[in-house]
Amino acid sequence: MAAGAQAMGGGPLARLLILAILHVNFVALGLEPDFLYPLENVTIAQGRDAMFTCVVNNLGGYRVSGDSATARVAWIKADTKAILAIHEHVITNNARLSVTHNDYNTWTLNIRGVKREDRGQYMCQVNTDPMKMQTAFLEVVIPPDIVYEETSGDMMVPEGGSAKLVCKARGYPPPKIVWRREDGGDIISRGGPQGKTKVTSLEGEIVNLTKVTRSEMGAYLCIAANGVPPSVSKRIMLHVHFHPLVQVPNQLVGAPTGTDVTLQCHVEASPKAINYWTRENGEMIISNEKYHMSEINRSAYSVQMKLVIRNIQRSDLGGYKCISKNSIGDAEGNIRLYEMELPNRKSGDEDDRDISSEESNDVRSGLQGPLREGGPRAEDAGFLGGGGPLAGSAPHTAPHAIFLISAFALAAC
Known part of the structure; x- marks a missing residue:
């Protein structure tokens, strides 16, 4: 038989010939139909397609006892005992069911768009005497839904x-x-x-x-x-x-005039509050070239308020208020702005000029007073700490010496 199949090229015709020979042999031997594989359980999500596959050997040519008809494969819903299909013909009134016979021994039950009511036990049955069957369970799962x-x-x-x-x-x-x-x-x-x-x-x-x-x-x-x-x-x-809660990080803020300064308040409120700034006299502040207001959300209920004051003048000094109001209540925070003076530092040239001026003033003040005509006397040299005439002394010491001598002479008088 194998040699014959090879002689025919091993094609589809050869395989059909082999199946026909096997079929004749099974009939001659009187072999009963048998399931080749067990029916497998199926778990499928609702709305998807499911199928059961039943493989039966030795079915062709088997005669049902007391009947000239050959054996048939039937599909049954076991829990309801409803016959779904016999061989390839669907019996039940369900358009979503179909049966296919893909090979000489394979039958497939197809269920399209599975529903929750399709869940249950399914049976593949052969009407032998006694009847042969196998079952499997169809589990229909449903994704969660709120x-x-x-x-x-x-x-x-x-x-x-x-x-x-x-x-x-x-x-x-x-x-x-x-x-x-x-x-x-x-x-x-x-x-x-x-x-x-x-x-x-x-x-x-x-x-x-x-x-x-x-x-x-x-x-x-x-x-x-x-x-x-x-x-x-x-x-x-x-x-x-x-109700709103206002926190002020710095209640006293200093800045030099002519500069910009930022005032801050932290506000917590729910429901959302209306936030704004005023001067201490109640005058509301609006955004313009002088003032810039902004808010930064920190959380669902927390906001950071900022007020930037540009080019501070003396008229800008004083108290400021950050105010928050919602449907439950209101709150405010107070900030006082004062002038901060920068230290007045002089340049190095100015310091040098001041020092030179002080030295010249000291020299001029040293030169004031009555002066004697002529040079110093010999007896005055000892008072000045010298041992003789002042010849050879540094030139700048002479005025101071004259001043001291004159002062001594006046005291003696």
């Missing part, structure tokens, strides 16, 4: 109050709910048996927050997952309301 009508939306609570966050999800298997803060901060639990606890994530459909503080304000993420991608989440914004 039930928005039963899930909390954005909420507002007063500082010190309580908040209950609820998140519901559906899917199969049932999803697990995990809570996290969007900014990575801690979720704070109070009042439990362990007192105040902080965690980065919390499992469960409900989160109870008590004695809420402004630091707990922000976005909370409810994440639902059941192992079937994709996971889903919902963002719930928690707003904590409180």
